[in-house]
Amino acid sequence: FLMVARCKQTGAILGSPTHHSYQKTLREHHARTCPNAPFDRFKADLEMVREPEAIEAWKKSMSTRTEYAPKDRQEGEPERLESMDAARGFLLAFRREATVISRNQVRFPGRLLAEMPPGPLRDCVRYALDRQRDFPLDTANGIRGRLRKEGFHLYKKGSKGITYACGVRRKCRDPKSSFSDAMQKIFDCLDKTSGIQGKDVALAVAGETADDAAKARVLADLNFLIGEGYIAKLHDSRLFAQPVLSTQAQAKEEAANEDATEEK
Template identity: 30%
Template sequence: MLIRKSRRSYPLLNIASLFINRPETCEVRIEPDTAAGGMSFHQCRLCGYVSMSRRGAEGHLAAAHIDEYFAKEESPVEAPSGNFMCVARCGLSGILLGPPNHHSFQEKIRDVHRSRYSHMPIDEYRRHIEMVRDPALIEAWKQEYVKQTRYRLRESSGAPSAGPMKRAEAEAWIAANVADTQIAEVRKAALRADVARTLDDRPLLRSVEEAWNREVKFPRSLLVALRGALVHRYHMHIFRAGKGGYFVCSIRPVPLEPQHAVEAIRDVLTYLRDNPGSTREKMLAALRPGVSEGDPAAKEVLGHLAWLIERGHIIEFFDGTLSVPLGRSEESSPAGSAVPPSGEDAAAKSAQA
């Protein structure tokens, strides 16, 4: 972990932002409102996807995980013949469904509905179908039609070998042989945020998006979870600097009064107490004027500084600024407050824990 390796202190809010920017690292928990009574959800055990209906969960299982049980094969067939004046197109996905006067039209509608929009009543889905009179699209559909996709059970599925299946047959096999073991009925569900933001049930998706947008504005829930995990699982220390900003460090801040230290260390402590937010360069220029960092006198000061940082008597912030710890921390035992690293508060001489 970078925090432990660098021994620097990082803003807790910045760490939370890293998680917000990577939804796959965040967990969303879904549970019904108390007024919902005995409401339950149907959750995919393979990826955590949640649906309000068993049918929706089965549709997801077939659409998202069919490749785990079946291998796809392209099977050429004869080009469709007939007089086609228009072609139907799914207004939601852009998929060409075929001419309404072709025998495959209704089956294609059912396939697309089952694989992508099973959460939606089929009559509602039909309202999203548009008829397009475009010779180029009709020709494109013909080219797609001659390459029929068939599904063959993988050996890893553990099922007896079977011949190639149509999409509907493969989905029926999953519903009959996989759904009972891979779909769980639950009262509460936990799933990755990136999966939660792809849910098909509109009420669930709306609730997830509202909660996510609140966290993007200010990650209150994430901060609470992070503080607990960083302190109790990773044994980090959290302290406040300035006007309420929290920082995380692998070293517990421990105040050391300058008068209790030897002269060389006392000089470093006194300077940083009087000049919070200074950098190593500024400190060296003040304590050893005209001396370069490679000079033995400078190395001696930097050696004392390294010892003080390692012991927690000096805090080195993420931007290289230095400060002395004051007061007590909130999550860890003694000593967690500090003068802030930079900005308007950098001139402050104390901070509240």
């Protein structure tokens, strides 16, 4: 043997291209280590090694082989299985009930998808993943349950709006409730121009000529309203004032949002 193939990814010596088991070894190694890569690309990336040490190491490894023997062998079953594929085929043919469990649904980490060998099962998982990427209702419902369990509060802006998760329960301004003049100015500012940041609110409410102490008082009132749930602060620091709704109307809106979300 003049050369042996070596996998660049794992460093494993796969044998000489002229050996009768070479193609079989390539297929098994490809299915075990990089099933997502096309076989032709995997084969093209192999490194041909001519060092005598590598060739001798491979020849030594070929002097022994692993065989599998069935436990509790029954009449009509083979005594020896010469490869992993043969052992897998034996289990499916003679020990299916003991090795394969049928389930309508299974849950496993998404990272395992890359390790699954090509076949119908992997295709089904890929189809389900692509479907969720197009319309992630099941994913959203699963995340929603986890967020509620961790103490987050969820609400939607409008019947078809975005669902927001917040650590503070939302409070809408009741028409009968009243706020201090300073806080009302903050609401007026956000009702007029929503989506601005805290520094812009402080500047608009306190005035451009106000000193730092006046702006700090506005920010203190703003943080209080955020903590109470009257104003929503998004991840990018944009601010939105919650709408003016009666307590009953707010409860009905939240219930309608919940029902609409679960039914879609």
